[in-house]
Amino acid sequence: ATMAKFKDVVLTVTFYSQTDTPIETKEFTIYEFYAPNIVNNFELKVYPPETMAKFGVEIKNVTATD
DSSP, X not given: OOSOEEEEEXXXXXXXXXXXXXXXXXXXXXXXXEOTTOOOOXXXXXXXXXXXXXXXEEEEEEEEEO
């Protein structure tokens, strides 16, 4: 969707062990507007488990706007 505008992006962050086993999953919502072809930087305050070796981030949901 090259012309759609979005807001309220829901991210799922999954923390993995050294053996690629999911340890913990958390959701974060970023309450911002996103226009087409624009880059918006954001920061998340995350407290990962001590046994975390790596993490993954996925977009779970967004809301389209007019």
